[in-house]
Amino acid sequence: ALSRRGMLLGGAAAGAGFAALTACTPRPDEQLEDALLDVGSDTVPFFGEHQAGIATKPQAFATFAALTLRDDADADAIRRMLQVLTDDASRLTQGRGALADTEPELAVTPARLTVTLGFGPALVRRVAGASAVPTWLKPLPAFGIDELEDRWTGGDLLLHVAADDQVTVAHAVRMLLKTARATAVPTWRQSGFRRSRGSEEPGTTMRNLFGQVDGTVNLRPGDDDFASGVWSEEGWLKGGTSCVLRRIRMDLDGWDRLDTPGRDQAMGRRQSDGAPLTGEHEFDEPDFEAMGPHGFPVIPDFSHIARARGDDPRPTMLRRSYNYDDDTVGARDGEITDAGLLFLAYQRDVDEGFVPVQRRLDELDLLNQWTTPVGSAVFAIPPGCQEGGFIGDTLF
Numbered sequence: 035a036l037s038r039r040g041m042l043l044g045g046a047a048a049g050a051g052f053a054a055l056t057a058c059t060p061r062p063d064e065q066l067e068d069a070l071l072d073v074g075s076d077t078v079p080f081f082g083e084h085q086a087g088i089a090t091k092p093q094a095f096a097t098f099a100a101l102t103l104r105d106d107a108d109a110d111a112i113r114r115m116l117q118v119l120t121d122d123a124s125r126l127t128q129g130r131g132a133l134a135d136t137e138p139e140l141a142v143t144p145a146r147l148t149v150t151l152g153f154g155p156a157l158v159r160r161v162a163g164a165s166a167v168p169t170w171l172k173p174l175p176a177f178g179i180d181e182l183e184d185r186w187t188g189g190d191l192l193l194h195v196a197a198d199d200q201v202t203v204a205h206a207v208r209m210l211l212k213t214a215r216a217t218a219v220p221t222w223r224q225s226g227f228r229r230s231r232g233s234e235e236p237g238t239t240m241r242n243l244f245g246q247v248d249g250t251v252n253l254r255p256g257d258d259d260f261a262s263g264v265w266s267e268e269g270w271l272k273g274g275t276s277c278v279l280r281r282i283r284m285d286l287d288g289w290d291r292l293d294t295p296g297r298d299q300a301m302g303r304r305q306s307d308g309a310p311l312t313g314e315h316e317f318d319e320p321d322f323e324a325m326g327p328h329g330f331p332v333i334p335d336f337s338h339i340a341r342a343r344g345d346d347p348r349p350t351m352l353r354r355s356y357n358y359d360d361d362t363v364g365a366r367d368g369e370i371t372d373a374g375l376l377f378l379a380y381q382r383d384v385d386e387g388f389v390p391v392q393r394r395l396d397e398l399d400l401l402n403q404w405t406t407p408v409g410s411a412v413f414a415i416p417p418g419c420q421e422g423g424f425i426g427d428t429l430f
Protein backbone atom coordinates (compact mmCIF):
# COMPACT_ATOMS: atom_id res chain seq x y z
CA ALA A 35 0.00 0.00 0.00
CA LEU A 36 2.85 2.33 0.83
CA SER A 37 4.49 1.97 -2.51
CA ARG A 38 1.20 2.43 -4.37
CA ARG A 39 0.45 5.61 -2.47
CA GLY A 40 4.03 6.74 -3.01
CA MET A 41 3.68 6.21 -6.73
CA LEU A 42 0.36 8.07 -6.86
CA LEU A 43 1.78 10.97 -4.88
CA GLY A 44 4.99 11.05 -6.84
CA GLY A 45 3.19 11.09 -10.18
CA ALA A 46 0.77 13.78 -9.13
CA ALA A 47 3.47 15.94 -7.58
CA ALA A 48 5.58 15.78 -10.73
CA GLY A 49 2.67 16.73 -12.99
CA ALA A 50 0.82 19.43 -11.10
CA GLY A 51 3.00 20.67 -8.30
CA PHE A 52 2.31 19.18 -4.91
CA ALA A 53 1.44 22.41 -3.06
CA ALA A 54 -1.06 23.55 -5.68
CA LEU A 55 -2.71 20.14 -5.78
CA THR A 56 -3.25 19.94 -2.03
CA ALA A 57 -4.75 23.44 -2.00
CA CYS A 58 -7.65 22.69 -4.35
CA THR A 59 -8.30 18.94 -4.69
CA PRO A 60 -7.95 16.00 -2.31
CA ARG A 61 -4.51 14.44 -2.58
CA PRO A 62 -4.54 11.09 -4.40
CA ASP A 63 -3.75 9.26 -1.19
CA GLU A 64 -6.78 10.87 0.45
CA GLN A 65 -8.93 9.79 -2.47
CA LEU A 66 -7.68 6.26 -2.00
CA GLU A 67 -8.43 6.45 1.71
CA ASP A 68 -11.95 7.82 1.03
CA ALA A 69 -12.63 4.91 -1.29
CA LEU A 70 -11.44 2.46 1.35
CA LEU A 71 -13.66 4.03 4.00
CA ASP A 72 -16.71 3.70 1.72
CA VAL A 73 -16.12 -0.02 1.41
CA GLY A 74 -16.02 -0.42 5.18
CA SER A 75 -18.94 1.85 6.08
CA ASP A 76 -21.37 0.73 3.39
CA THR A 77 -24.53 -0.91 4.76
CA VAL A 78 -27.34 -3.02 3.30
CA PRO A 79 -30.80 -2.48 4.90
CA PHE A 80 -31.79 -5.37 7.16
CA PHE A 81 -35.59 -5.02 7.34
CA GLY A 82 -37.75 -5.52 4.28
CA GLU A 83 -40.02 -7.80 2.30
CA HIS A 84 -37.18 -10.20 1.46
CA GLN A 85 -34.12 -11.13 3.49
CA ALA A 86 -30.98 -9.37 2.33
CA GLY A 87 -28.15 -11.50 0.94
CA ILE A 88 -29.96 -12.96 -2.07
CA ALA A 89 -30.80 -10.12 -4.44
CA THR A 90 -27.86 -8.24 -2.88
CA LYS A 91 -24.85 -7.85 -5.16
CA PRO A 92 -22.60 -10.62 -3.82
CA GLN A 93 -20.08 -9.49 -1.25
CA ALA A 94 -16.47 -10.62 -1.38
CA PHE A 95 -16.63 -13.07 1.54
CA ALA A 96 -19.32 -15.43 2.76
CA THR A 97 -19.56 -17.99 5.53
CA PHE A 98 -22.31 -20.59 5.65
CA ALA A 99 -22.82 -22.24 9.03
CA ALA A 100 -25.33 -25.04 9.58
CA LEU A 101 -26.66 -25.88 13.03
CA THR A 102 -28.56 -28.83 14.47
CA LEU A 103 -31.39 -28.17 16.94
CA ARG A 104 -30.87 -29.52 20.43
CA ASP A 105 -33.27 -32.35 21.30
CA ASP A 106 -35.10 -30.22 23.88
CA ALA A 107 -35.50 -27.15 21.62
CA ASP A 108 -39.26 -26.65 21.28
CA ALA A 109 -41.15 -24.00 19.32
CA ASP A 110 -40.84 -21.45 22.15
CA ALA A 111 -37.08 -21.92 22.39
CA ILE A 112 -36.77 -21.62 18.61
CA ARG A 113 -38.85 -18.44 18.63
CA ARG A 114 -36.64 -16.88 21.32
CA MET A 115 -33.51 -17.83 19.40
CA LEU A 116 -34.84 -16.34 16.16
CA GLN A 117 -35.85 -13.13 17.94
CA VAL A 118 -32.37 -12.63 19.35
CA LEU A 119 -30.69 -13.65 16.08
CA THR A 120 -32.85 -11.06 14.32
CA ASP A 121 -31.90 -8.41 16.85
CA ASP A 122 -28.20 -9.27 16.54
CA ALA A 123 -28.37 -9.23 12.76
CA SER A 124 -30.30 -5.96 12.59
CA ARG A 125 -27.61 -4.27 14.68
CA LEU A 126 -24.49 -5.87 13.21
CA THR A 127 -25.54 -5.21 9.63
CA GLN A 128 -25.89 -1.51 10.45
CA GLY A 129 -22.45 -1.28 12.05
CA ARG A 130 -23.52 -1.58 15.71
CA GLY A 131 -22.45 -4.21 18.21
CA ALA A 132 -24.88 -6.99 19.09
CA LEU A 133 -26.60 -6.64 22.52
CA ALA A 134 -24.19 -9.01 24.23
CA ASP A 135 -21.24 -8.07 22.01
CA THR A 136 -17.92 -8.70 23.71
CA GLU A 137 -15.99 -7.07 20.84
CA PRO A 138 -18.21 -4.21 19.63
CA GLU A 139 -15.06 -2.62 18.13
CA LEU A 140 -15.25 -5.24 15.38
CA ALA A 141 -18.83 -4.29 14.49
CA VAL A 142 -18.12 -0.73 13.37
CA THR A 143 -17.07 -1.80 9.88
CA PRO A 144 -20.23 -3.36 8.40
CA ALA A 145 -18.79 -3.55 4.85
CA ARG A 146 -22.23 -4.44 3.38
CA LEU A 147 -22.73 -7.19 5.97
CA THR A 148 -25.84 -9.30 5.41
CA VAL A 149 -27.18 -12.11 7.57
CA THR A 150 -29.60 -14.50 5.89
CA LEU A 151 -31.31 -17.28 7.87
CA GLY A 152 -32.47 -20.56 6.38
CA PHE A 153 -34.56 -23.38 7.86
CA GLY A 154 -34.11 -27.12 7.34
CA PRO A 155 -37.14 -29.45 7.41
CA ALA A 156 -36.71 -30.42 11.10
CA LEU A 157 -36.96 -26.80 12.27
CA VAL A 158 -40.10 -26.12 10.24
CA ARG A 159 -41.69 -29.36 11.48
CA ARG A 160 -40.87 -28.65 15.11
CA VAL A 161 -42.39 -25.17 14.98
CA ALA A 162 -45.45 -25.66 12.78
CA GLY A 163 -45.88 -29.37 12.10
CA ALA A 164 -45.28 -31.53 9.03
CA SER A 165 -47.94 -29.77 6.95
CA ALA A 166 -45.87 -26.55 6.99
CA VAL A 167 -42.85 -28.24 5.34
CA PRO A 168 -42.75 -27.41 1.61
CA THR A 169 -42.70 -30.57 -0.53
CA TRP A 170 -39.23 -29.70 -1.87
CA LEU A 171 -37.68 -29.13 1.58
CA LYS A 172 -35.88 -32.45 1.93
CA PRO A 173 -32.51 -33.93 0.94
CA LEU A 174 -32.00 -33.87 -2.83
CA PRO A 175 -32.43 -37.15 -4.71
CA ALA A 176 -29.20 -39.16 -4.87
CA PHE A 177 -27.20 -38.38 -8.01
CA GLY A 178 -24.67 -40.75 -9.59
CA ILE A 179 -21.94 -38.11 -9.49
CA ASP A 180 -22.34 -37.48 -5.73
CA GLU A 181 -19.66 -38.42 -3.22
CA LEU A 182 -21.36 -36.70 -0.30
CA GLU A 183 -19.66 -36.47 3.07
CA ASP A 184 -21.72 -36.07 6.25
CA ARG A 185 -19.48 -33.24 7.43
CA TRP A 186 -20.82 -30.96 4.66
CA THR A 187 -24.39 -32.20 4.44
CA GLY A 188 -27.81 -31.29 5.85
CA GLY A 189 -28.63 -28.96 8.75
CA ASP A 190 -31.64 -27.58 10.67
CA LEU A 191 -30.70 -23.89 10.61
CA LEU A 192 -28.49 -22.03 8.15
CA LEU A 193 -26.64 -18.83 8.95
CA HIS A 194 -25.42 -17.20 5.75
CA VAL A 195 -23.17 -14.29 6.69
CA ALA A 196 -21.48 -12.20 4.01
CA ALA A 197 -19.55 -8.93 3.80
CA ASP A 198 -16.77 -7.26 1.88
CA ASP A 199 -14.49 -7.72 4.88
CA GLN A 200 -13.46 -11.07 6.35
CA VAL A 201 -13.02 -9.76 9.92
CA THR A 202 -16.59 -8.47 9.85
CA VAL A 203 -17.83 -11.87 8.72
CA ALA A 204 -15.84 -13.74 11.39
CA HIS A 205 -17.12 -11.47 14.15
CA ALA A 206 -20.76 -11.67 13.05
CA VAL A 207 -20.63 -15.46 12.70
CA ARG A 208 -19.22 -15.81 16.21
CA MET A 209 -21.84 -13.49 17.71
CA LEU A 210 -24.69 -15.35 16.02
CA LEU A 211 -23.37 -18.79 16.99
CA LYS A 212 -23.10 -17.62 20.61
CA THR A 213 -26.71 -16.45 20.50
CA ALA A 214 -27.89 -19.73 19.02
CA ARG A 215 -25.90 -22.11 21.18
CA ALA A 216 -28.51 -22.71 23.91
CA THR A 217 -30.88 -23.96 21.19
CA ALA A 218 -28.72 -25.30 18.34
CA VAL A 219 -25.18 -26.60 17.91
CA PRO A 220 -22.95 -25.98 14.88
CA THR A 221 -22.57 -28.95 12.53
CA TRP A 222 -20.60 -27.57 9.61
CA ARG A 223 -19.16 -24.32 8.44
CA GLN A 224 -17.97 -23.40 4.95
CA SER A 225 -16.39 -20.17 3.79
CA GLY A 226 -15.97 -18.81 0.30
CA PHE A 227 -14.75 -15.78 -1.55
CA ARG A 228 -14.99 -13.79 -4.73
CA ARG A 229 -12.92 -10.84 -5.94
CA SER A 230 -12.56 -8.10 -3.34
CA ARG A 231 -14.72 -5.04 -3.77
CA GLY A 232 -12.83 -2.48 -5.82
CA SER A 233 -10.57 -5.05 -7.49
CA GLU A 234 -12.53 -4.99 -10.72
CA GLU A 235 -15.31 -3.08 -12.46
CA PRO A 236 -18.64 -3.38 -10.63
CA GLY A 237 -20.91 -5.80 -12.48
CA THR A 238 -18.09 -8.04 -13.76
CA THR A 239 -19.23 -11.68 -13.77
CA MET A 240 -17.26 -13.69 -11.25
CA ARG A 241 -14.61 -16.22 -12.22
CA ASN A 242 -14.35 -19.60 -10.52
CA LEU A 243 -11.02 -21.27 -9.72
CA PHE A 244 -10.96 -23.09 -13.07
CA GLY A 245 -10.61 -19.57 -14.46
CA GLN A 246 -14.06 -19.60 -16.06
CA VAL A 247 -16.47 -16.70 -16.22
CA ASP A 248 -19.27 -18.16 -14.08
CA GLY A 249 -22.75 -16.65 -13.75
CA THR A 250 -23.44 -15.23 -17.22
CA VAL A 251 -26.81 -16.85 -17.92
CA ASN A 252 -28.59 -16.19 -14.67
CA LEU A 253 -31.64 -14.66 -13.06
CA ARG A 254 -30.76 -11.03 -12.41
CA PRO A 255 -32.32 -8.82 -9.74
CA GLY A 256 -34.44 -6.24 -11.53
CA ASP A 257 -35.21 -8.46 -14.55
CA ASP A 258 -38.86 -9.40 -15.15
CA ASP A 259 -38.31 -13.10 -14.46
CA PHE A 260 -36.29 -12.66 -11.25
CA ALA A 261 -39.19 -12.24 -8.83
CA SER A 262 -41.25 -15.08 -10.32
CA GLY A 263 -38.22 -17.40 -10.48
CA VAL A 264 -36.87 -16.69 -6.99
CA TRP A 265 -39.53 -15.47 -4.53
CA SER A 266 -42.12 -17.89 -3.21
CA GLU A 267 -45.84 -17.09 -3.17
CA GLU A 268 -46.74 -19.96 -0.85
CA GLY A 269 -48.17 -19.55 2.68
CA TRP A 270 -45.64 -18.70 5.41
CA LEU A 271 -42.83 -18.66 2.82
CA LYS A 272 -44.35 -15.86 0.70
CA GLY A 273 -41.52 -13.46 -0.03
CA GLY A 274 -38.95 -16.12 0.85
CA THR A 275 -37.22 -18.67 -1.34
CA SER A 276 -35.26 -21.92 -1.28
CA CYS A 277 -31.51 -22.36 -1.13
CA VAL A 278 -29.53 -25.32 -2.44
CA LEU A 279 -25.93 -25.40 -1.26
CA ARG A 280 -23.71 -27.93 -3.01
CA ARG A 281 -20.08 -28.15 -2.05
CA ILE A 282 -18.47 -29.15 -5.35
CA ARG A 283 -14.82 -30.14 -5.31
CA MET A 284 -12.92 -29.01 -8.39
CA ASP A 285 -9.93 -31.07 -9.46
CA LEU A 286 -7.52 -28.24 -10.24
CA ASP A 287 -4.63 -30.68 -10.73
CA GLY A 288 -6.54 -32.60 -13.39
CA TRP A 289 -7.76 -29.35 -14.99
CA ASP A 290 -4.09 -28.28 -15.27
CA ARG A 291 -3.50 -31.14 -17.70
CA LEU A 292 -6.25 -30.00 -20.07
CA ASP A 293 -5.33 -27.62 -22.91
CA THR A 294 -7.33 -24.51 -23.75
CA PRO A 295 -9.44 -26.05 -26.56
CA GLY A 296 -10.26 -28.98 -24.26
CA ARG A 297 -11.34 -26.61 -21.50
CA ASP A 298 -13.47 -24.57 -23.88
CA GLN A 299 -15.15 -27.68 -25.30
CA ALA A 300 -16.00 -28.98 -21.84
CA MET A 301 -17.80 -25.74 -21.07
CA GLY A 302 -19.07 -24.68 -24.52
CA ARG A 303 -17.65 -21.24 -23.79
CA ARG A 304 -14.19 -19.71 -24.03
CA GLN A 305 -12.28 -19.49 -20.79
CA SER A 306 -10.58 -16.30 -21.96
CA ASP A 307 -13.68 -14.11 -22.13
CA GLY A 308 -16.68 -16.33 -21.36
CA ALA A 309 -18.14 -15.99 -24.86
CA PRO A 310 -20.02 -19.01 -26.25
CA LEU A 311 -17.99 -20.98 -28.83
CA THR A 312 -20.38 -19.64 -31.49
CA GLY A 313 -20.07 -15.98 -30.41
CA GLU A 314 -17.76 -13.06 -29.81
CA HIS A 315 -18.85 -11.63 -26.47
CA GLU A 316 -19.82 -12.97 -23.04
CA PHE A 317 -23.52 -12.18 -23.38
CA ASP A 318 -23.95 -13.38 -26.99
CA GLU A 319 -26.68 -16.00 -27.29
CA PRO A 320 -25.12 -19.47 -27.85
CA ASP A 321 -26.12 -21.14 -31.13
CA PHE A 322 -26.52 -24.82 -30.27
CA GLU A 323 -27.47 -25.64 -33.91
CA ALA A 324 -24.25 -24.30 -35.48
CA MET A 325 -22.10 -27.02 -37.08
CA GLY A 326 -18.33 -27.04 -37.44
CA PRO A 327 -16.36 -28.04 -40.58
CA HIS A 328 -16.46 -31.76 -39.69
CA GLY A 329 -20.22 -31.83 -39.17
CA PHE A 330 -20.16 -31.75 -35.38
CA PRO A 331 -21.89 -29.08 -33.28
CA VAL A 332 -19.56 -26.15 -32.49
CA ILE A 333 -20.89 -26.25 -28.92
CA PRO A 334 -20.57 -29.96 -28.09
CA ASP A 335 -23.71 -31.79 -26.91
CA PHE A 336 -21.77 -33.02 -23.88
CA SER A 337 -20.60 -29.53 -22.84
CA HIS A 338 -21.76 -28.05 -19.55
CA ILE A 339 -23.85 -25.26 -21.06
CA ALA A 340 -25.53 -27.56 -23.61
CA ARG A 341 -26.53 -29.95 -20.84
CA ALA A 342 -27.43 -27.33 -18.21
CA ARG A 343 -29.87 -25.61 -20.54
CA GLY A 344 -33.24 -27.30 -20.96
CA ASP A 345 -35.62 -26.89 -23.89
CA ASP A 346 -36.63 -23.55 -22.44
CA PRO A 347 -33.64 -21.17 -22.52
CA ARG A 348 -34.90 -19.11 -19.56
CA PRO A 349 -32.89 -19.61 -16.35
CA THR A 350 -34.74 -21.42 -13.56
CA MET A 351 -32.54 -20.40 -10.65
CA LEU A 352 -30.34 -17.64 -9.29
CA ARG A 353 -26.79 -19.02 -9.19
CA ARG A 354 -24.79 -17.10 -6.60
CA SER A 355 -21.73 -19.21 -5.87
CA TYR A 356 -18.51 -18.63 -3.95
CA ASN A 357 -15.05 -20.12 -4.48
CA TYR A 358 -13.40 -22.08 -1.71
CA ASP A 359 -9.73 -22.96 -1.34
CA ASP A 360 -9.07 -24.73 1.92
CA ASP A 361 -5.92 -26.17 3.37
CA THR A 362 -4.83 -29.57 2.14
CA VAL A 363 -6.65 -31.54 4.85
CA GLY A 364 -9.43 -32.40 2.44
CA ALA A 365 -7.23 -32.87 -0.63
CA ARG A 366 -6.76 -36.34 -2.00
CA ASP A 367 -3.39 -38.05 -2.20
CA GLY A 368 -0.90 -36.19 -4.31
CA GLU A 369 -3.12 -33.14 -4.86
CA ILE A 370 -1.93 -29.67 -3.97
CA THR A 371 -5.26 -28.08 -3.12
CA ASP A 372 -8.71 -28.79 -1.78
CA ALA A 373 -10.63 -26.24 -3.80
CA GLY A 374 -13.95 -25.84 -5.52
CA LEU A 375 -17.24 -24.06 -5.56
CA LEU A 376 -19.80 -23.44 -2.85
CA PHE A 377 -22.50 -23.71 -5.49
CA LEU A 378 -25.53 -21.72 -4.32
CA ALA A 379 -28.84 -21.82 -6.15
CA TYR A 380 -31.98 -19.91 -5.14
CA GLN A 381 -35.35 -20.68 -6.67
CA ARG A 382 -38.99 -20.60 -5.58
CA ASP A 383 -39.23 -24.40 -5.81
CA VAL A 384 -36.22 -26.75 -5.69
CA ASP A 385 -38.00 -29.54 -7.57
CA GLU A 386 -38.85 -27.20 -10.45
CA GLY A 387 -35.74 -25.01 -10.48
CA PHE A 388 -32.68 -26.97 -9.43
CA VAL A 389 -33.46 -30.70 -9.66
CA PRO A 390 -34.21 -31.00 -13.41
CA VAL A 391 -30.94 -29.22 -14.26
CA GLN A 392 -28.91 -31.36 -11.86
CA ARG A 393 -30.53 -34.51 -13.32
CA ARG A 394 -29.44 -33.54 -16.84
CA LEU A 395 -25.91 -32.76 -15.65
CA ASP A 396 -25.84 -36.05 -13.74
CA GLU A 397 -26.71 -37.98 -16.92
CA LEU A 398 -24.09 -36.28 -19.05
CA ASP A 399 -21.74 -33.32 -18.64
CA LEU A 400 -18.08 -33.45 -19.60
CA LEU A 401 -17.31 -31.09 -16.72
CA ASN A 402 -18.20 -33.93 -14.30
CA GLN A 403 -14.79 -35.36 -15.05
CA TRP A 404 -13.22 -32.56 -12.98
CA THR A 405 -16.00 -31.75 -10.49
CA THR A 406 -17.45 -33.82 -7.62
CA PRO A 407 -20.27 -32.82 -5.26
CA VAL A 408 -19.07 -33.61 -1.73
CA GLY A 409 -21.69 -31.73 0.30
CA SER A 410 -25.37 -30.97 -0.12
CA ALA A 411 -28.02 -29.09 1.84
CA VAL A 412 -31.45 -27.61 1.15
CA PHE A 413 -33.01 -24.80 3.17
CA ALA A 414 -36.17 -22.74 3.11
CA ILE A 415 -35.26 -19.06 3.30
CA PRO A 416 -38.10 -17.28 5.11
CA PRO A 417 -39.17 -13.82 3.95
CA GLY A 418 -37.72 -10.68 5.50
CA CYS A 419 -39.37 -8.98 8.46
CA GLN A 420 -40.31 -5.47 9.51
CA GLU A 421 -38.98 -3.70 12.61
CA GLY A 422 -40.57 -5.30 15.68
CA GLY A 423 -40.91 -8.66 13.92
CA PHE A 424 -38.35 -11.40 13.53
CA ILE A 425 -37.05 -13.63 10.75
CA GLY A 426 -39.33 -16.66 10.60
CA ASP A 427 -42.27 -14.97 12.38
CA THR A 428 -44.69 -16.01 9.62
CA LEU A 429 -44.11 -19.64 10.63
CA PHE A 430 -45.40 -19.16 14.20
Ligand code: HEM
Nearest residue numbers: 242246247248249250251282339342343375377391392405
Ligand atom coordinates in the same frame (compact mmCIF):
# COMPACT_ATOMS: atom_id res chain seq x y z
C1 HEM B 1 -23.40 -22.32 -16.70
C2 HEM B 1 -19.43 -23.54 -14.20
C3 HEM B 1 -22.05 -26.63 -11.55
C4 HEM B 1 -26.05 -24.96 -13.66
C5 HEM B 1 -22.11 -22.39 -16.26
C6 HEM B 1 -21.00 -21.67 -16.83
C7 HEM B 1 -19.90 -21.98 -16.10
C8 HEM B 1 -20.29 -22.94 -15.10
C9 HEM B 1 -18.49 -21.47 -16.29
C10 HEM B 1 -21.05 -20.76 -18.06
C11 HEM B 1 -21.29 -19.34 -17.77
C12 HEM B 1 -22.63 -19.05 -17.17
O1 HEM B 1 -23.66 -18.99 -17.88
O2 HEM B 1 -22.67 -18.92 -15.96
C13 HEM B 1 -19.80 -24.52 -13.30
C14 HEM B 1 -18.88 -25.22 -12.43
C15 HEM B 1 -19.62 -26.08 -11.70
C16 HEM B 1 -21.01 -25.93 -12.09
C17 HEM B 1 -17.38 -25.01 -12.39
C18 HEM B 1 -19.19 -27.06 -10.63
C19 HEM B 1 -18.08 -26.92 -9.92
C20 HEM B 1 -23.37 -26.42 -11.87
C21 HEM B 1 -24.50 -27.06 -11.21
C22 HEM B 1 -25.62 -26.58 -11.80
C23 HEM B 1 -25.20 -25.65 -12.84
C24 HEM B 1 -24.41 -28.05 -10.07
C25 HEM B 1 -27.06 -26.88 -11.50
C26 HEM B 1 -27.50 -28.04 -11.13
C27 HEM B 1 -25.67 -24.11 -14.66
C28 HEM B 1 -26.61 -23.41 -15.52
C29 HEM B 1 -25.84 -22.66 -16.41
C30 HEM B 1 -24.46 -22.91 -16.06
C31 HEM B 1 -28.13 -23.48 -15.44
C32 HEM B 1 -26.36 -21.77 -17.53
C33 HEM B 1 -26.59 -22.60 -18.76
C34 HEM B 1 -27.16 -21.80 -19.91
O3 HEM B 1 -26.39 -21.22 -20.69
O4 HEM B 1 -28.39 -21.76 -20.05
N1 HEM B 1 -21.65 -23.17 -15.20
N2 HEM B 1 -21.06 -24.98 -13.07
N3 HEM B 1 -23.84 -25.58 -12.86
N4 HEM B 1 -24.40 -23.78 -15.01
FE1 HEM B 1 -22.73 -24.44 -14.09
